[in-house]
Amino acid sequence: xxxxxxxxxxxxxxxxxxxxxxxxxxxxxxxxxxxxxxxxxxxxxxxxxxxxxxxxxxxxxxxxxxxxxxxxxxxxxxxxx
Numbered sequence: 774x775x776x777x778x779x780x781x782x783x784x785x786x787x788x789x790x791x792x793x794x795x796x797x798x799x800x801x802x803x804x805x806x807x808x809x810x811x812x813x814x815x816x817x818x819x820x821x822x823x824x825x826x827x828x829x830x831x832x833x834x835x836x837x838x839x840x841x842x843x844x845x846x847x848x849x850x851x852x853x854x
Contacts, residue, residue: 776832779823783815789844793832
């Protein structure tokens with residue numbers, strides 16, 4: 774089953790949220806419903822980037838890599854590709 778890595782943005786917090794999931798629409802709805810302790814503070818969240826990857830292991834590796842780099846820097850690097 775395909776997996777996705779995603780980056781959300783909160784206008785109210787001016788912060789990014791990086792995660793991975795099998796269902797992007799369901800996960801975004803989950804964040805915006807306030808069902809996540811950290812992300813409920815930043816509602817509403819906007820999906821600003823996502824990438825499909827072949828499996829969960831790859832998704833977790835990419836998610837970790839983005840978090841280490843920082844979502845803002847990662848997104849800047851993507852603009853140059």
